[in-house]
Amino acid sequence: xxxxxxxxxxxxxxxxxxxxxxxxxxxxxxxxxxxxxxxxxxxxxxxxxxxxxxxxxxxxxxxxxxxxxxxxxxxxxxxxxxxxxxxxxxxxxxxxxxxxxxxxxxxxxxxxxxxx
Amino acid sequence: xxxxxxxxxxxxxxxxxxxxxxxxxxxxxxxxxxxxxxxxxxxxxxxxxxxxxxxxxxxxxxxxxxxxxxxxxxxxxxxxxxxxxxxxxxxxxxxxxxxxxxxxxxxxxxxxx
Numbered sequence: 482x483x484x485x486x487x488x489x490x491x492x493x494x495x496x497x498x499x500x501x502x503x504x505x506x507x508x509x510x511x512x513x514x515x516x517x518x519x520x521x522x523x524x525x526x527x528x529x530x531x532x533x534x535x536x537x538x539x540x541x542x543x544x545x546x547x548x549x550x551x552x553x554x555x556x557x558x559x560x561x562x563x564x565x566x567x568x569x570x571x572x573x574x575x576x577x578x579x580x581x582x583x584x585x586x587x588x589x590x591x592x593x594x595x596x597x
Numbered sequence: 598x599x600x601x602x603x604x605x606x607x608x609x610x611x612x613x614x615x616x617x618x619x620x621x622x623x624x625x626x627x628x629x630x631x632x633x634x635x636x637x638x639x640x641x642x643x644x645x646x647x648x649x650x651x652x653x654x655x656x657x658x659x660x661x662x663x664x665x666x667x668x669x670x671x672x673x674x675x676x677x678x679x680x681x682x683x684x685x686x687x688x689x690x691x692x693x694x695x696x697x698x699x700x701x702x703x704x705x706x707x708x709x710x
Contacts, residue, residue: 588640
């Protein structure tokens with residue numbers, strides 16, 4: 482079966498420090514991968530999506546970046562965090578007609594980032 | 598991509614039926630309507646998906662009129678554990694090729710005793 486993992490689950494970082502969140506998917510190949518952010522009391526904001534290794538599309542211009550060095554690995558990074566980067570970060574994957582044909586998104590456990 | 602509009606919040610009591618409506622006026626021919634449920638500090642999870650008419654599963658029903666410009670998620674006999682945010686998404690399914698999936702603000706459903 483397919484699984485998705487994110488880490489770290491929680492982190493507190495000072496303003497100006499770097500960030501690296503990692504997401505891996507198991508049990509599937511060539512998934513579409515997504516990074517979302519949810520600020521406190523807000524909806525889900527799509528940050529990046531990827532349809533293959535090295536292929537990254539950004540939905541919102543900001544100081545974050547994403548990379549996909551391997552088929553089932555998706556990394557969210559920042560060189561210098563801002564206070565506004567605080568939030569709940571969710572990684573998700575979606576298969577191409579491989580799972581139940583609904584194209585549903587499967588989310589990881591999330592990473593809660595607090596920037597002080 | 599079709600934009601969706603949902604009520605920001607809804608209140609209900611245990612045992613009642615809850616209907617949450619989503620408007621998607623510019624839905625495309627190959628778009629499906631998918632609903633997700635999100636609890637605090639968790640990722641959303643799939644509830645139900647439909648293309649037209651009515652779809653029903655063990656937890657919800659989805660009603661879609663002929664023009665497909667709106668859809669209604671129906672939750673029968675809600676309980677306290679149904680308190681969550683509900684999102685309506687409109688877009689092609691995974692087997693239609695790559696696509697972005699944008700969530701709206703969702704509807705916060707609060708179920709009281």
